[in-house]
Amino acid sequence: MTAPLAGVPAAGGRATSAPLMGRDEEPTLFELSSPGRSAWSFRTTNLPEWDAAELVPAEHLRSEPAPIADASERDLVAHFTRLTHRQYSVDLGAYPLGSCTMKYNPKLCDDAASLPGLTGAHPATPAHLAQGWLELLADLADRLCRITGMHDATLQPPAGAAGELTGLLLMRAWHAEAGRQRTKVIIPDSAHGTNPASVTLGGYQTVTVPSDDRGCVDLAALRERLDEDVAGIMLTNPNTLGLFEEDIAEMATAVHEVGGLLYYDGANLNAILGVTRPGDMGFDIVHMNLHKTFAVPHGGGGPGAGPVAVSERLAPYLPGPLPERGEDGEYRWRMPERSIGRVHSWHGNALALARAYSYILANGADGLRRVAEVAVLNANWLRHRLRASYDVPFDRPNMHELVVSTTSLKKASGLRALDVAKRLLEEGFHAPTVYFPLIVDEALMIEPTETESPQTLEALAQALERIGASPEGAKEAPRTTPVGRVDEARAARRLIPTWDARPLAATDAAAEHMQAPSARY
Amino acid sequence: MGHFVPHTDAEIDAMLEFMGLSSLDELFAVVPEGLRLAVGEDGEGGGGQAGPRHLDIPDGLSEPDVAAEMEHLAARNAVGAELLCFAGGGAYDHEVPATVRRVAMRSEFVTAYTPYQPEVAQGVLQALFEYQTMLARLTGVEIANASLYDGASACVEAVNLAAAATGRSTAWVSRGVNPNWRDVVRTFAAGSGHEVVEVDLHDGVTRWPDTATATSSGDRTQQPGAVVVQYPNYLGCLEDLAGARRLADELGALLVVAFDPVAAGLLHSPGSLGADVVVGEGQPFGTPLSFGGPYLGLFSCRKDHVRRLPGRLVGETVDTEGRRAYVTTLRTREQDIRREKASSNVCTNQTLIAVCCAVQLAWLGTTGLRELALRCARGTRYAREALLRLDGVEPLVGTPVLREFAVRLPVPAEMAVERMADEGFLAGIALGDEYGVGLLVAVTERRTRDQIDAYAAALEKVIR
Numbered sequence: 001m002t003a004p005l006a007g008v009p010a011a012g013g014r015a016t017s018a019p020l021m022g023r024d025e026e027p028t029l030f031e032l033s034s035p036g037r038s039a040w041s042f043r044t045t046n047l048p049e050w051d052a053a054e055l056v057p058a059e060h061l062r063s064e065p066a067p068i069a070d071a072s073e074r075d076l077v078a079h080f081t082r083l084t085h086r087q088y089s090v091d092l093g094a095y096p097l098g099s100c101t102m103k104y105n106p107k108l109c110d111d112a113a114s115l116p117g118l119t120g121a122h123p124a125t126p127a128h129l130a131q132g133w134l135e136l137l138a139d140l141a142d143r144l145c146r147i148t149g150m151h152d153a154t155l156q157p158p159a160g161a162a163g164e165l166t167g168l169l170l171m172r173a174w175h176a177e178a179g180r181q182r183t184k185v186i187i188p189d190s191a192h193g194t195n196p197a198s199v200t201l202g203g204y205q206t207v208t209v210p211s212d213d214r215g216c217v218d219l220a221a222l223r224e225r226l227d228e229d230v231a232g233i234m235l236t237n238p239n240t241l242g243l244f245e246e247d248i249a250e251m252a253t254a255v256h257e258v259g260g261l262l263y264y265d266g267a268n269l270n271a272i273l274g275v276t277r278p279g280d281m282g283f284d285i286v287h288m289n290l291h292k293t294f295a296v297p298h299g300g301g302g303p304g305a306g307p308v309a310v311s312e313r314l315a316p317y318l319p320g321p322l323p324e325r326g327e328d329g330e331y332r333w334r335m336p337e338r339s340i341g342r343v344h345s346w347h348g349n350a351l352a353l354a355r356a357y358s359y360i361l362a363n364g365a366d367g368l369r370r371v372a373e374v375a376v377l378n379a380n381w382l383r384h385r386l387r388a389s390y391d392v393p394f395d396r397p398n399m400h401e402l403v404v405s406t407t408s409l410k411k412a413s414g415l416r417a418l419d420v421a422k423r424l425l426e427e428g429f430h431a432p433t434v435y436f437p438l439i440v441d442e443a444l445m446i447e448p449t450e451t452e453s454p455q456t457l458e459a460l461a462q463a464l465e466r467i468g469a470s471p472e473g474a475k476e477a478p479r480t481t482p483v484g485r486v487d488e489a490r491a492a493r494r495l496i497p498t499w500d501a502r503p504l505a506a507t508d509a510a511a512e513h514m515q516a517p518s519a520r521y
Numbered sequence: 522m523g524h525f526v527p528h529t530d531a532e533i534d535a536m537l538e539f540m541g542l543s544s545l546d547e548l549f550a551v552v553p554e555g556l557r558l559a560v561g562e563d564g565e566g567g568g569g570q571a572g573p574r575h576l577d578i579p580d581g582l583s584e585p586d587v588a589a590e591m592e593h594l595a596a597r598n599a600v601g602a603e604l605l606c607f608a609g610g611g612a613y614d615h616e617v618p619a620t621v622r623r624v625a626m627r628s629e630f631v632t633a634y635t636p637y638q639p640e641v642a643q644g645v646l647q648a649l650f651e652y653q654t655m656l657a658r659l660t661g662v663e664i665a666n667a668s669l670y671d672g673a674s675a676c677v678e679a680v681n682l683a684a685a686a687t688g689r690s691t692a693w694v695s696r697g698v699n700p701n702w703r704d705v706v707r708t709f710a711a712g713s714g715h716e717v718v719e720v721d722l723h724d725g726v727t728r729w730p731d732t733a734t735a736t737s738s739g740d741r742t743q744q745p746g747a748v749v750v751q752y753p754n755y756l757g758c759l760e761d762l763a764g765a766r767r768l769a770d771e772l773g774a775l776l777v778v779a780f781d782p783v784a785a786g787l788l789h790s791p792g793s794l795g796a797d798v799v800v801g802e803g804q805p806f807g808t809p810l811s812f813g814g815p816y817l818g819l820f821s822c823r824k825d826h827v828r829r830l831p832g833r834l835v836g837e838t839v840d841t842e843g844r845r846a847y848v849t850t851l852r853t854r855e856q857d858i859r860r861e862k863a864s865s866n867v868c869t870n871q872t873l874i875a876v877c878c879a880v881q882l883a884w885l886g887t888t889g890l891r892e893l894a895l896r897c898a899r900g901t902r903y904a905r906e907a908l909l910r911l912d913g914v915e916p917l918v919g920t921p922v923l924r925e926f927a928v929r930l931p932v933p934a935e936m937a938v939e940r941m942a943d944e945g946f947l948a949g950i951a952l953g954d955e956y957g958v959g960l961l962v963a964v965t966e967r968r969t970r971d972q973i974d975a976y977a978a979a980l981e982k983v984i985r
Contacts, residue, residue, distance in 0.1 A: 002538050002539045002541075003535075003539065004536075004539050005532070005535050005536065005539070006535045006538060006539070007531065007535055008531070008532050008535045020641060022643075022644075025844055025845050026643075026647060028647070028650070028651055028654075029651045029655075029879075029883050030651075030654065035887075037886070038886045038888050038889055039618075039620065039883070039884045039885075039886065039889070040618075040884060040885050040886065040888070040889030040892065040893075041618075042616070042892065042893070042896060042966050043616070043966065043967055043969065044969070045896070045899075045900065045966070045968065045969040045970055046969060046970040046971070047896075047899045047900055047903050047969070047970050047973075048899065048903060049899065050898075050899050050902065052787055052891075052895055052898070055787070055895070055898040055899065055902055055923070056759075056787050056788065056898065056921075056923060057759065057921050060759050060787075060788050060789060060921075060923075061787060061788070061789075062787060062788055062789050062790070065786070065887050065888065065890065065891040066658060066659050066785060066786060066790065066887070066890060066891070067658050067887050068655050068658060068659070068882050068883070068885065068886050068887045068890055069651075069655065069882070069883050069886055069887070070886050070887055070888075071883055071886060073620055073884065076620070076624075076880065076883045076884060077620060077623075077624055079883075080624045080625070080627075080648065080880060081624065081627070083643070083644040083645075083647055083648055084627045084629035084630060084644050085629075085644070086643040086644040086647070087629040087630065087633055087641070087642060087643065087644025087645055088629075088633060088638070088641035088642065089628055089629045089630075089631070089632040089633040090632035090633070091628040091629070091631075091632045092629070095634070097634060097637070100634055100635075102634060103525075104525055105631070105632050106524070106525055108584045108587055108588065110631075111588065112587065112588065112591040115591060115592060115595035116595070116600060116601065117592075117594070117595025117596055117597070117598045117600055118591075118594075118595045118598065118811070118812065119809040119810065119811050120598075120600030120601050120809060120810060121598045121599075121600050121810055121811070121812040122606050122608045122612055122614065122810045122812075122947055123612050123810065123811075123812050123813030123814075124608050124610055124612070124947075124950050125598070125599065125604070125608075125812075125947060126938060126939065126942060129598070129599040129604060129942055129947075130597075130598045130599070130812070131597045131598070132593075132594035132595055132596065132597030132598040133594070133598050133812050135594060135597070136594050143578050146576065146577050146578050147576065147578070158670040158671065158674070158814060158815065158871075159670060159867075159868065159869040159870070160868065160869060161856070161866040161867055161868045161869065162670065162674070164866065165709070165712065165866060168712060169708065169709070169711055169712050172711060172712060173711070192857070193855075193856045193857030193858065193859075193860050193863070193868075194856050194857070194866050194868050196856075196860040196861035196863075197856035197859070197860060197861065197863035197865070197866035198866045199861060200861050200862070200863065201681075201709070201712050201713055201865075201866055202712040203711070203712040203713065203714055205861075206860075206861040243551075244551040244552055246551055246552075246553060248553075248556070249553065249555070249556070272552070273576075274558060274560075274576040275549050275552060275557060275558060276549075276552050276556045276557055276558060277556075277558065277574075280556050280558075280574065281556055289869075291869065295525075297631045297632045297873075298632065298633065298634035298635070298869075299630070299631060299633075299871075299872050299873030299874075299876075300630055300631075300633045300634065300635070300636070300642075300645035300648075300872040300873055300876065301633075301634060301635040301636065301645070301667070301833065301869060301870055301872035301873075302668070302670075302815075302869040302870045302871045302872050302873065302874075303670075303814070303815030303869075303870075303871045303872075303873060303874060304869045319708070340708055340711065341704050341705070341707055341708035341711075342673070342701060342704040342705050342708055343705060343708055343709075344670070344671060344673060344674075344705065344813075344814065345611055345612075345671040345672050345673040345674075345699070345701050345702060345705065345802070345813065345814075345816065346611075346612065346671075346701065346812070346813025346814055346816075347812060347813045347814065348813070348814055349670075349814040349815040350811055350812040350813050350814045350815075351811045351812075351814065351815060352814070352815055354591070357591075358587050358590075358591055360578070361581070361582050361586075361587045361590055361591075362524065362525075362581055362582055362583075362584065362587045363525075363581045364578060364579050364580035364581030364582065365575070365576040365577070365578045365579065365580055365581075366580045366581055367524075367580070367581035368576065368578075369560065369576065370526055371525075371526065373545040373548065374526045374528055374533070374545075376548045376549070377528075377533065377536055377537070377545060377548060378536075380540060380548060381536045381539060381540060384539060384540050385539075397548070397550065397551050399551075421638065422638075422640070425638060425640055425641050430638065430641065431637075431638050433637070436857075450525075450526050451525050451526065451527065452527075453527040453528065453532075454528065454532045454535070454536055476841070478640050478641075481640040481641050482640065482641070482643050483639070483640055483643055483840040483844055483846040484640065484840040484841040484842055484844070485640065485840060485841050486639040486640060486838060486839075486840050486846045486847075486848045487838045487839050487840065487841070487846075487848075488639075488838070488848050488850070488852075490838045490839065491836040491837070491838035491848045491850040492836070492850050492851055492852075492853075494838075495827065495836055495850065495851070496836050496837040496838070497650075497653055497657075497663075497664055497665070497827070497834055497835070497836050497850075498650070498653050498654040498657045498658075498663070498664075498665070499650070499651070499654040500654060500657065500658070500663075501663065502837065
């Protein structure tokens with residue numbers, strides 16, 4: 001057999017993290033507070049120094065200041081810096097969290113989104129004084145349409161889930177306009193949880209279609225579920241197993257034949273950039289996760305951006321206003337004629353959109369195709385590399401991610417997907433997504449992304465091999481991280497959602513202890 | 522061509538060889554040929570019957586070329602001293618101190634994702650725990666989530682929570698609530714099936730319908746599950762929250778208060794006045810104007826509703842050795858577990874903006890928050906008095922205001938905004954018909970007496 005990396009230098013850029021620093025408990029801001037300390041300073045304004053009582057009617061004026069915290073600038077900078085030492089991140093090492101596309105976030109995009117001409121603009125600035133912003137947004141929408149093969153787009157949805165719901169409301173408005181009262185939306189059993197949740201909030205019922213033994217939508221089962229009550233179908237392609245839905249053209253025809261629409265969940269768009277387009281596959285509505293595909297940093301859980309692009313027949317329903325270039329070269333806001341209304345306070349997560357725009361400028365058509373090629377190369381290489389040590393439930397050419405399983409390891413030594421995840425943290429990697437998709441037992445969903453080098457992948461593979469081969473101690477992992485395995489059950493049972501809830505929770509716990517000691521031990 | 526893929530050609534070849542492949546194209550053999558794009562502008566071999574299709578955008582640029590392009594766009598927006606900001610309406614020109622920019626923008630916060638692995642995410646989790654604590658202290662209710670998208674989405678989720686809690690799908694929403702937020706609430710009501718009844722203002726404050734008519738109609742499902750009011754409202758007026766609480770009690774509805782987190786430094790907390798759910802826009806704390814996003818949806822509620830809380834919640838717990846640790850909790854509420862039974866689909870939120878908010882609130886502290894609110898109130902009063910001294914400028918409403926104010930001008934407000942821009946001022950927001958024609962003006966702690974005087978002098982000129 002060929003060596004995994006024949007002739008490749010061993011030390012060629014391995015992105016893993018040594019155990020994180022910051023193993024000492026960090027006090028909260030509230031413990032660090034010392035009444036009277038402060039960090040604030042304000043501009044000299046020379047305004048009259050009216051008292052609060054002269055400015056606020058007595059019945060509205062609070063008597064005591066709202067308690068926040070009392071720290072000096074030095075205290076709080078040290079505090080938050082110590083917190084960063086207890087945090088893993090993409091800049092520190094590989095983050096193969098399946099379905100989340102944790103690729104490297106180019107620093108040029110940070111600088112682009114920090115330009116005062118972008119950050120300083122009030123969203124209600126008249127269009128003629130914000131021509132740079134309108135052009136940026138209009139050109140981004142245009143490029144996203146070209147990338148996805150769609151006609152027009154809204155940039156307002158601030159996250160993927162918001163994009164999904166926006167898409168479903170477009171579907172609803174389109175059917176309603178034609179006088180159709182449809183009630184069902186079809187979703188594969190491998191779908192992300194946001195899909196069924198969005199369907200419910202869109203006012204539809206979810207109908208699940210099973211996957212076949214190849215890991216793709218069962219076409220016959222789909223046909224059985226299609227009728228005149230189906231508003232549409234939501235699909236991710238490649239799907240959450242990382243597999244391309246090869247029957248997509250047949251599915252599109254079948255759904256369109258009953259008057260339904262096809263919704264493309266863009267979570268996995270990274271795999272097909274410059275290779276194929278949802279519009280060409282027959283999709284009517286597409287949402288993109290700019291924080292996945294176009295490298296907007298994930299911010300510890302957002303902000304992202306979830307633009308929605310549509311085919312020509314759905315364009316009149318888009319949320320507005322939309323930026324548009326007039327024949328005179330001036331950009332203006334335009335409200336689509338049958339718009340479903342706004343889905344954001346203003347124009348969407350504009351600075352996230354600017355980051356994505358700069359990323360698209362830097363990559364261009366050639367770079368984006370390279371992104372897809374190497375994302376798919378990395379994931380397929382890992383599938384070949386891990387075959388000997390883990391189960392690969394659908395061992396056929398995959399796209400940008402792969403799903404492996406510890407089913408055999410669990411039988412042999414009790415090693416579960418969660419244990420592998422926790423052991424990987426000790427090895428200096430972020431863990432893959434675990435227990436998803438739901439249709440795979442003990443699933444580990446690995447998305448290496450295109451920005452991890454072959455040396456990093458080899459180090460990841462070796463770590464996974466080690467973990468599979470020596471499962472002893474895995475239940476106690478992780479031991480080298482800032483904290484050990486966290487008691488999630490206790491967090492839910494004795495809810496402490498704020499610092500101020502702690503004494504209360506302590507009282508509750510004491511009461512619980514006195515009443516039912518046997519139940520607890 | 523991108524610059525962010527590390528692989529050399531030799532490395533790619535070695536990887537392909539390991540898999541028994543000879544080209545990158547072979548990786549896409551699973552994509553039906555008719556769906557594939559051709560490579561390059563004149564490429565052949567893809568596209569099927571419609572002729573060769575290709576990805577029709579320009580090729581990639583170098584880093585300095587991208588920077589030049591972005592600077593060119595940025596230069597075509599009027600900001601800062603070119604267009605001094607007196608506009609608000611949910612987006613305010615506050616100071617963002619260096620501490621926030623330097624600390625919250627550290628790459629460990631910026632390039633992490635949702636803390637799915639708490640053992641390596643204590644930094645983000647603890648920062649969110651502290652954010653939740655400070656927000657709960659500010660709103661006066663016990664629970665705060667780890668953020669929503671913006672003020673509008675927080676409003677939508679509040680209406681959804683109230684509908685689920687009361688089993689009633691009607692919401693009474695004051696027209697004093699930000700009109701863009703109400704637009705978003707209406708958009709999403711089309712899916713949830715909620716009925717949104719908008720309630721008019723009278724002299725700047727909400728005139729609620731007679732509860733007797735609502736309660737006597739017999740059909741309790743037609744009564745509102747939510748009463749939604751903004752404090753101070755869109756026109757800056759101070760609504761009677763105690764009255765809104767009594768109304769909600771008579772109707773058996775939840776009281777949802779959209780509060781202003783800056784004005785909260787001087788006002789009674791919404792929780793102390795009886796709010797069940799408190800929402801707001803967190804942009805004023807640590808986020809520049811940014812043309813409207815990313816901003817921060819503030820969401821908090823009484824603890825009775827914690828099982829219906831949308832989005833993520835961080836809780837304190839311990840690790841296996843008994844050390845204090847934080848984790849996202851009550852996860853069974855969330856979409857990835859409840860799927861079609863979920864009452865919210867929020868997944869990715871605005872965590873980084875919540876961290877910015879936490880750092881800024883810590884920087885302000887107990888004394889700084891009050892000082893900030895006071896300075897905004899002083900500037901607002903000074904500006905309002907200066908404008909009302911001008912011939913033909915009148916107050917739009919007589920009710921006391923904080924945070925912003927609205928005036929009636931002798932010329933159309935759009936025209937005034939247009940002309941004031943030539944004078945170097947973003948004069949405010951031209952109000953829509955529902956408020957009566959007028960100009961909405963906001964003054965933050967950044968505006969000096971000289972700037973306000975210059976603004977008033979310019980306005981005098983343009984309305985003449």
